[in-house]
Amino acid sequence: MTRNRRRKAEIHAHQAATGTAYLVARRQIIAFAEVMQQHPQLNSFGIGVFDARRKTAEQRQTDLAAGREELAGGVAMVMETAAWLRENITPIKTPTASSYSVKHVMEQATGSYVTNGEFIAAALLAGYTFKYAQPNVLFGMSDRDLKRMN
Template sequence: MTPFDETRLRAVMEQYPLLTHFGFGEYGQPFIATKQGRNDLLKATDEINRARAWLKTQQQRVSINPKHSSYGLKHVAERAAGGYISNGSLIAAALMEGWKVQRIDLDSPNARLNISERHLKRSCNGRPWVAG
């Protein structure tokens, strides 16, 4: 895996001005990105690297997978990586690694990715529910 690139993270955050450590927006405030939430994401290099490493074990598909949210996937990534990963860190990692990311709804902090269902199930030992 390539070393962490803060410049790339900043470029992603510039492209997605509502992206915070929480996800898109802040808790209960989906249209606001506070300076604190943005700074927390910038400081979350270990979380982002864990998420990047996990994403490298997955396969991308052409279209967005509607079955799983970034919030569900972050829990799968946490179990695999052995450490906490915020929703925003998973989303940022996906964007940094060139994945397709689509916010679920304008009032949701979560996103969907173009993650392969078949590969995800295999990596979850056939239990797709773990990626909710």
């Protein structure tokens, strides 16, 4: 019997939304949870919160929690984006491509909107090298492939 009913319900919901097999959905949910745990500042906005210097510590914490909650609800889009990245963009060692600019390239190519945080989570799941450049992240993605997409 399952001990974590909430996780099982999440897996079933993701499975129903994406049409994937239970084990595939489970693997995706676990991988996404690991990325969220490894990057505690990651949320739907990107890394950190918008206009952090003008906010109190409590406001920043509230905004971060809300952004993480919003990002957690976008597992299906994160997985679709990760699959698109693996198929279309070759990884390189040096992180030079900004998440925000590549997000727009992907949106033009697919016609789907994705938040900066969803894109970052997808690229982290896909295994690209990265470097924080708050609120964005620089990724090691082939410039040739990105230009081909434009």
